[in-house]
Amino acid sequence: xxxxxxxxxxxxxxxxxxxxxxxxxxxxxxxxxxxxxxxxxxxxxxxxxxxxxxxxxxxxxxxxxxxxxxxxxxxxxxxxxxxxxxxxxxxxxxxxxxxxxxxxxxxxxxxxxxxxxxxxxxxxxxxxxxxxxxxxxxxxxxxxxxxxxxxxxxxxxxxxxxxxxxxxxxxxxxxxxxxxxxxxxxxxxxxxxxxxxxxxxxxxxxxxxxxxxxxxxxxxxxxxxxxxxxxxxxxxxxxxxxxxxxxxxxxxxxxxxxxxxx
Amino acid sequence: xxxxxxxxxxxxxxxxxxxxxxxxxxxxxxxxxxxxxxxxxxxxxxxxxxxxxxxxxxxxxxxxxxxxxxxxxxxxxxxxxxxxxxxxxxxxxxxxxxxxxxxxxxxxxxxxxxxxxxxxxxxxxxxxxxxxxxxxxxxxxxxxxxxxxxxxxxxxxxxxxxxxxxxxxxxxxxxxxxxxxxxxxxxxxxxxxxxxxxxxxxxxxxxxxxxxxxxxxxxxxxxxxxxxxxxxxxxxxxxxxxxxxxxxxxxxxxxxxxxxxxxxxxxxxxxxxxxxxxxxxxxxxxxxxxxxxxxxxxxxxxxxxxxxxxxxxxxxxxxxxxxx
Numbered sequence: 001x002x003x004x005x006x007x008x009x010x011x012x013x014x015x016x017x018x019x020x021x022x023x024x025x026x027x028x029x030x031x032x033x034x035x036x037x038x039x040x041x042x043x044x045x046x047x048x049x050x051x052x053x054x055x056x057x058x059x060x061x062x063x064x065x066x067x068x069x070x071x072x073x074x075x076x077x078x079x080x081x082x083x084x085x086x087x088x089x090x091x092x093x094x095x096x097x098x099x100x101x102x103x104x105x106x107x108x109x110x111x112x113x114x115x116x117x118x119x120x121x122x123x124x125x126x127x128x129x130x131x132x133x134x135x136x137x138x139x140x141x142x143x144x145x146x147x148x149x150x151x152x153x154x155x156x157x158x159x160x161x162x163x164x165x166x167x168x169x170x171x172x173x174x175x176x177x178x179x180x181x182x183x184x185x186x187x188x189x190x191x192x193x194x195x196x197x198x199x200x201x202x203x204x205x206x207x208x209x210x211x212x213x214x215x216x217x218x219x220x221x222x223x224x225x226x227x228x229x230x231x232x233x234x235x236x237x238x239x240x241x242x243x244x245x246x247x248x249x250x251x252x253x254x255x256x257x258x259x260x261x262x
Numbered sequence: 263x264x265x266x267x268x269x270x271x272x273x274x275x276x277x278x279x280x281x282x283x284x285x286x287x288x289x290x291x292x293x294x295x296x297x298x299x300x301x302x303x304x305x306x307x308x309x310x311x312x313x314x315x316x317x318x319x320x321x322x323x324x325x326x327x328x329x330x331x332x333x334x335x336x337x338x339x340x341x342x343x344x345x346x347x348x349x350x351x352x353x354x355x356x357x358x359x360x361x362x363x364x365x366x367x368x369x370x371x372x373x374x375x376x377x378x379x380x381x382x383x384x385x386x387x388x389x390x391x392x393x394x395x396x397x398x399x400x401x402x403x404x405x406x407x408x409x410x411x412x413x414x415x416x417x418x419x420x421x422x423x424x425x426x427x428x429x430x431x432x433x434x435x436x437x438x439x440x441x442x443x444x445x446x447x448x449x450x451x452x453x454x455x456x457x458x459x460x461x462x463x464x465x466x467x468x469x470x471x472x473x474x475x476x477x478x479x480x481x482x483x484x485x486x487x488x489x490x491x492x493x494x495x496x497x498x499x500x501x502x503x504x505x506x507x508x509x510x511x512x513x514x515x516x517x518x519x520x521x522x523x524x525x526x527x528x529x530x531x532x533x534x535x536x537x538x539x540x541x542x543x544x545x546x547x548x549x550x551x552x553x554x555x556x557x558x559x560x561x562x563x564x565x566x567x568x569x570x571x572x573x574x575x576x577x578x579x580x581x582x583x584x585x586x
Contacts, residue, residue: 047421047449179305180302180478182304185535207452248451251451252451252481254527255480260485
């Protein structure tokens with residue numbers, strides 16, 4: 001058991017400012033939070049609220065402007081080492097794959113980030129296994145390039161990459177925004193299974209509070225760079241305190257209540 | 263006469279190895295003026311292919327297998343792409359594309375992109391100034407800062423403004439019929455609501471009157487559409503009114519789709535969303551029986567042999583011999 005005060009992520013008073021002087025944009029404004037081991041948290045907010053910037057900071061892609069950002073008690077210095085443990089799924093799958101190589105070869109290349117070397121056969125087996133996990137028959141993508149697949153299929157390819165690499169921490173930035181409800185339920189199911197198996201920590205970044213409610217242990221609501229509310233899912237859904245949370249809940253098209261007048 | 267008629271439309275892709283992929287099979291429906299038809303289905307089921315077919319825009323490798331599409335009686339099939347672009351698109355049928363960012367030329371201002379749409383169909387009847395004035399009048403309806411949006415490059419706008427601009431540009435020439443292909447799936451819930459409100463607003467003002475709304479999000483269709491068609495592996499499997507599909511689905515696939523919707527209702531939190539195992543069939547060869555048979559929870563042995571055809575169950579259409 002690690003030291004109790006050391007979590008997967010310890011974020012204290014972190015701000016991220018882009019630009020300077022008149023053009024400066026405060027993307028993340030004085031955020032403090034922690035992510036415990038094996039926990040699933042969701043960061044929820046509308047577009048432009050800074051949730052993706054926070055996700056990129058967790059991946060070590062941006063340094064913070066001020067504050068302290070720790071991964072397992074130490075600042076993120078070596079990105080490659082960091083990425084062997086912390087992996088991500090992004091919003092737009094097309095910008096994540098190289099158009100000039102087949103998907104299968106790119107899935108195999110992903111194993112280069114791992115510290116241990118696997119044999120060629122092992123890599124092939126793990127790729128097949130991962131593809132089946134996301135409901136894709138390996139034969140279907142044999143020899144295919146990214147542009148030959150639909151958006152939803154590409155999203156599943158990104159997830160297949162995660163299932164193949166089996167990281168300790170997963171930062172999922174809108175992982176299911178492009179897939180339909182059935183596949184989404186499938187993917188969530190498998191993520192939960194994987195979490196159980198590998199004791200994975202998951203940070204969901206989403207605007208879909210319904211998804212957050214279903215999967216997470218804690219929910220954080222972000223608005224214009226600030227954390228405006230945090231708590232257990234039931235508490236957030238049943239007794240929202242911040243007007244921004246109320247707005248987010250109100251804007252979900254739920255099938256059981258009036259949403260918009262025509 | 264119906265505003266929009268689709269008769270047994272089948273479309274295929276021809277690969278460079280001469281293989282045919284039957285992406286859309288036997289789709290038929292008619293739409294009356296003022297109606298919104300929702301089309302839902304999982305990714306890769308042929309929704310976007312259908313959109314191209316409905317506009318009569320056949321750019322290889324997409325080809326027409328058989329069938330007909332008519333707008334106010336005028337057939338769009340077997341016509342030259344140039345003819346379609348000049349005389350049909352934007353004027354009679356218009357499409358709102360999926361990714362607003364990819365639909366706008368990043369090196370040009372919004373007003374110039376919009377100008378081209380009017381200019382291309384105007385045959386030099388109006389001066390530049392008149393066209394720009396017309397643009398401004400139209401963009402004033404959208405509830406945005408008109409001057410700033412028109413004078414911006416796409417990258418300078420927020421996702422919501424971009425999507426609203428694209429909708430604005432698509433409907434500049436008052437088409438009767440609009441086909442919206444996932445217009446809100448890249449937006450957050452708050453912006454999504456703003457965009458839907460704008461679409462309703464345009465409908466009310468009569469800028470267009472009939473719409474096909476394509477999405478994979480069923481809860482959204484519940485609020486937008488009058489009728490819903492569920493698509494699976496290139497076929498419509500169930501067509502009915504919104505209430506019928508959402509609250510009383512009959513086809514096993516529709517039932518599975520509805521069962522997988524996540525709700526924020528606390529009573530349903532512990533209800534596990536329904537998932538369907540397996541993948542949709544490959545469409546490169548003819549499938550002997552029901553296309554959903556492999557994954558269907560209610561499958562019977564005869565399903566894998568008998569081709570299912572659309573039949574009426576009450577006043578809705580279902581493509582399943584055993585649905586009650």
